[in-house]
Amino acid sequence: DAGITQSPRHKVTETGTPVTLRCHQTENHRYMYWYRQDPGHGLRLIHYSYGVKDTDKGEVSDGYSVSRSKTEDFLLTLESATSSQTSVYFCAIRETGTGSSYEQYFGPGTRLTVT
C-alpha cells in the first residue's frame, strides 16, 4: 500500500463548471502523475510532477492544469469541464526500485461524469 488517496471518488458536474481532483500521498514520494482512462484508449498521461512546484505536461494535457504546493498533494483542475473529460482519473506515485528501475503505484481512481 503506497498510501495514495484520491478525492472525490465520484463526481458528476455540468459542462462549463470548474472541477478540482485531489491526490494525496503519505510517503513523501517526489514523482506524482495524473492519468485518465477511457474505453479503447487505456491509460494516458495528463500531467506529472517531479517535485514541489515542478510539473510538466503529458500527452493529453489540453484543458487541464495541475498544482503541487506541497509534497503530499497533487491537484488536477479542469478549468471548464467538457463532456469529453468524462473519464476515470488515476493518480500515481513513483517509487525507486532496484538499480535504475522504478515502479508506479496507483490510487483508487476518481470517476468523473460531465453532463
Add this chain to the structure above:
Amino acid sequence: DAKTTQPPSMDCAEGRAANLPCNHSTISGNEYVYWYRQIHSQGPQYIIHGLKNNETNEMASLIITEDRKSSTLILPHATLRDTAVYYCIVSATGRRALTFGSGTRLQVQP
C-alpha cells in the same frame, strides 16, 4: 519506450499456471520490462519487473528470453481473483510516465 505486443485475451483454469506472453522486439539495453494488472474498476497494480534476469516475487515470476525480445509472466496457481487485464510495459528509467497498451484480458475459469 519500446512497443509491446500482447494477446488480447486468454483463459486459464483455476489452480493452474497462467502464462502471459509479451513481445518487445525493439527493446533497448537500458529498458526494463514491467508488468502491471488492473482488476475491474481499480487502479493498476504493480506486479513485477526485470532487466535481463528472471525474477520471482510473492505474486508472480517473470521469464525474459536471452535476447530480451520477449517475456512471459507466470502466475503459478491462478485464482478467480487473478481475473484482470495484464499490461506488459517496457520503459527506461527517468521521470517519464509509463505507456499502457491494451494488455491481455485474463479470465480465470472455475
